[in-house]
Structure formats: C-alpha cells, structure tokens
Amino acid sequence: MHISNAHFYKICRDRLLQAQNRRTRSINAPSPSPSFGPKAHLKKVPPSQIMHVTDPSGQRLVWKGTPLSVLIIKKIMDDSVLGPFKELSRWLSEEKNLLIYIESKVFDDEDLLNDKDFAPVRAKMKSFKEGVDLSNKVDFILCLGGDGTLLYASSLFQEASVPPVMAFHLGSLGFLTPFEFEDFKESVNMLLKGDAAVTLRSRLKCLIFDSSDIPNGFDNDRNDDPNQIIPPTPKKVDPPSLKFKFQVLNDVVIDRGPSPYLSNIDLYLDRRKVTTVQGDGLIISTPTGSTAYAAAAGAAMMHPNVPAILITPICPHTLSFRPIVVPAGVELMIMVSPDARHTAWVSLDGRNRQEIHKGWCLRITTSVFPVASICSADQISDWFDGLVECLHWNTRHQQKALNTPKRGDKNRNQVNS
Known part of the structure; x- marks a missing residue:
C-alpha cells in the first residue's frame, strides 16, 4: 500500500507526540492571586460554591469493562464509503467479535443485500430506526464520512450521554474527523485498549x-x-x-x-x-x-x-x-x-x-452531556491541524528572503550621488 510523504510525516509526528511525556502544565489559565494590593483580597466562598475544573489536556478515556458493541455511522448517498464500511464491519465482527449497530436504511441498502460475501456479517448486525434509545446499548461510535456524520451521531443521543466517538475522514471537509481510514485497525485497537486522549465538545x-x-x-x-x-x-x-x-x-x-x-x-x-x-x-x-x-x-x-x-x-x-x-x-x-x-x-x-x-x-x-471525541494526536494538535488542512487558515505563499548584501554593495534604496 502506497503512503504519501505528507501522510507518512503525519504518522511519524503523531507517534512522536504520543511517545513524549504528557504536558507539564495545564491548558487552563493559572489560578489568580487572591490579593490585590496591601489590603484588598477576594472574599472566601463556601466549599459548596467551589468548582474543581479538570485540565482538558489530561482528559483520557478509560473503560469500566470490555467494550462489546459499536455503532457505525456511514455517510449516505456516497458510494465511495461503501467499501470502507464493509471492510471495517467485517474486521469488527470477525476479528473483534463486536456487536454492530447500523441504521435501518443502511441495513436495507441494496448494495449490502445483493453482496453474498457480506451476508454473514450483515446477519450478525442489529438495525435501528432514528428515535430509538441507544444510550445503554452502544459502547462506542465509529463515523465514516465528513463532519455531518459526527453531528448526526450526536443527534441520536438526546436524553443521555453520548458514547465516545472516533471519526474517520471519508467526506468533503473533515475538520471534525481527524483519523485516516487506512490506519483504522491501529486506531480502533488504540481506542479499545483505553487511555486515549479525548476532547469533550460541549453541546x-x-x-x-x-x-x-x-x-x-x-x-x-x-x-x-x-x-x-x-x-x-x-x-x-x-x-x-x-x-x-x-x-x-x-x-x-x-x-x-x-x-x-x-x-x-x-x-x-x-x-x-x-x-x-x-x-x-x-x-x-x-x-x-x-x-x-x-x-x-x-x-x-x-x-x-x-x-x-x-x-x-x-x-x-x-x-x-x-x-x-x-x-x-x-x-x-x-x-x-x-x-x-x-x-x-x-x-x-x-x-x-x-x-x-x-x-x-x-x-x-x-448541556451536561458533551460529545467525547477521540483525538488522533492531542487536543491542541488536532484542532490546529484541522484549521490548516481543512480551512487553510492563514495559508499563503511564503515571502522569499532577500540575498545577503555583499561587502561594498550599496543599499538599493540609496540615491547615487
């Protein structure tokens, strides 16, 4: 399988970031000094009004038990996602023995119905219709598509917490989908192992x-x-x-x-x-x-x-x-x-x-129920990578440097006398 130089660089950089020690300082602002001048100071508040804030850079996913089920959200009306969907589903079912939930409209898709090789995998899947409560049935979510798949996954969990989401970039934009599908086995194994960095996206x-x-x-x-x-x-x-x-x-x-x-x-x-x-x-x-x-x-x-x-x-x-x-x-x-x-x-x-x-x-x-989005590298790197790669934030041709003037050369802006 051919890997582009840019993708190889991203993989190496991600591995380096994961190998480094965790941050030594919080990404939250430091606690302010309670004193202002020689006499003024902040009034003490009762313990019931004190809120302990967790450092976002230290938020990592752990499992209470072995994950047994997964919800796959596939981008609809895009035939290019069908192949990756089948490959991922087969691996999760046969290699990981996970119960797979998919939407009923995906379950009844003609391309899946007519694929005899995929029939054994499809027979083990469970389908659901929008509006069904999945909060106690799904351990984690895998999204295949663009940012819309993550938004749709969030919409399925209205009255309870959202299972952790790992989003693979198979759509148009991909600002919220930091994972490349060609590395899906390694990425999912990392998620199942636990201790993955997560970004809590408020709703x-x-x-x-x-x-x-x-x-x-x-x-x-x-x-x-x-x-x-x-x-x-x-x-x-x-x-x-x-x-x-x-x-x-x-x-x-x-x-x-x-x-x-x-x-x-x-x-x-x-x-x-x-x-x-x-x-x-x-x-x-x-x-x-x-x-x-x-x-x-x-x-x-x-x-x-x-x-x-x-x-x-x-x-x-x-x-x-x-x-x-x-x-x-x-x-x-x-x-x-x-x-x-x-x-x-x-x-x-x-x-x-x-x-x-x-x-x-x-x-x-x-809302008290945020979306736990799995990070590819970490909370900071993923966001800036999305800004640059997807939104082309502050991207322009770099200004060329000037040649170092040689000894004896006059400044080009000087007027010759």
Whole structure:
C-alpha cells in the first residue's frame, strides 16, 4: 500500500507526540492571586460554591469493562464509503467479535443485500430506526464520512450521554474527523485498549416553549429599558407548554426564513434583556460550531476546550453589532419581538427547522452531556491541524528572503550621488 510523504510525516509526528511525556502544565489559565494590593483580597466562598475544573489536556478515556458493541455511522448517498464500511464491519465482527449497530436504511441498502460475501456479517448486525434509545446499548461510535456524520451521531443521543466517538475522514471537509481510514485497525485497537486522549465538545440544550407562558418567571411584555431586570414573578400561574427540545453540537440558528422583512428578535441573558437583533438572524453556537456558520458570519474560531457560548449576528442592520462570547453557564432566552413584522424560524444543527411565533420562547443552556471525541494526536494538535488542512487558515505563499548584501554593495534604496 502506497503512503504519501505528507501522510507518512503525519504518522511519524503523531507517534512522536504520543511517545513524549504528557504536558507539564495545564491548558487552563493559572489560578489568580487572591490579593490585590496591601489590603484588598477576594472574599472566601463556601466549599459548596467551589468548582474543581479538570485540565482538558489530561482528559483520557478509560473503560469500566470490555467494550462489546459499536455503532457505525456511514455517510449516505456516497458510494465511495461503501467499501470502507464493509471492510471495517467485517474486521469488527470477525476479528473483534463486536456487536454492530447500523441504521435501518443502511441495513436495507441494496448494495449490502445483493453482496453474498457480506451476508454473514450483515446477519450478525442489529438495525435501528432514528428515535430509538441507544444510550445503554452502544459502547462506542465509529463515523465514516465528513463532519455531518459526527453531528448526526450526536443527534441520536438526546436524553443521555453520548458514547465516545472516533471519526474517520471519508467526506468533503473533515475538520471534525481527524483519523485516516487506512490506519483504522491501529486506531480502533488504540481506542479499545483505553487511555486515549479525548476532547469533550460541549453541546447546547435547546427548549422551545409555546405561546405566552414563559418559564422561570419571565414576563412576556415589552421591555424598552435594557437595564431593567425582568421580574421573577410570572403573570400567569399556568406551567409553560414545551413544544420541542433538542441538543446541538454546532449551533442554533434563528433567521427570518422566507419573510422579506428584517428579523426582529429580543435576546435575554440570565433574565435580563440585552438587545434586540434586527437583521437576517442570529447564530448561537458552541466552540465546536464556531468554525461552521459562525465563522462564515465573521465570528472568531474558538478551541473546543474553551467553556463559552458564541453569539453571532447574521447580516445585522447596524455597523456596531459584533459577535460576542459569553460564559458557558449563562441561560439565553430568545423571543420574537412584539414589534416584529413577521415570525422567525429556527434550525438546530441544520435540522428540525420550524417556525417561531410571537410570544414563543427559545431557551438555550449548555448541556451536561458533551460529545467525547477521540483525538488522533492531542487536543491542541488536532484542532490546529484541522484549521490548516481543512480551512487553510492563514495559508499563503511564503515571502522569499532577500540575498545577503555583499561587502561594498550599496543599499538599493540609496540615491547615487
């Protein structure tokens, strides 16, 4: 099998990184000094309010027991992925004795049905339909395709934790798929052995409540003063009606949909109205989603280990509305403004698009169930490799150096007398 020089270099570099000792310092910021000058200091907080933060660079996967099952997510409508899918499935079934779960639409694919050589492997597989709870059945996930396969795998686990995911680059972009398929045996063996580096990619929990019954004491009346805090007592005692809930890995996009008018959206942060968005819409994204739609809309790209939520306007009708980053622990509330000329539309990771009417409420918080993405090298190297190789970040032809001037030569910028 022929291996390109670039791929051989990447393999050697990854092996070198894995052979080196682990980082000697945290990628989190150091703890600040509690003293400020000779007399001022931070007030001590009770132990119940102290949160112990783990160094992301030290997060590694371990198994409580031997992994017995695997979910394979295959890119659909791409015949080039069928061969790798069969090769991987045969090896996992015959060599590793793993129970394989696949989607029913893949299980019933004509190419698999008509392949007699693959029939023994297919007979051992278990199929499922979207919406079935797999949280207690699948030990880990293998993705074959592009970034969309990882987003789809995340969408299958809405009410519980997501099994660890190893994503192989067989798609178009591959920013979230750091593994090369030609090394799949070595990569999967590394995963099964344990102690693999993982990046915990935060997700957003999105709840949509209907009509005028707003949760958590929110008032549905117009608030013209941005400094006024919403009263905590609701006007109505009826509980809010939950219309829809979903957890996203990339972003929540609120836009004007087919309407020719500007969107008019009120944005609240922790019960406080911060602004009204007038433009094409708003993007609420995770650090993982900062390299997707948000990046195209002019936002900064954030490393997935940064605990934050990114708020990015889409074509705002003002010159001063810049993307902002807020702490990951805040609660965002989004409502169609009472003065809006039309409704708004929301999409969650590019799916489940639906209309948001006046008075409806969209509540967004950071989920407690992140996606554990297996690293090829480590959390830092994988991210920068994706920026350069997939997004061509800061890539240009290198400026040539000038020749060293010889002794006695005059500077070319000097004017000869």
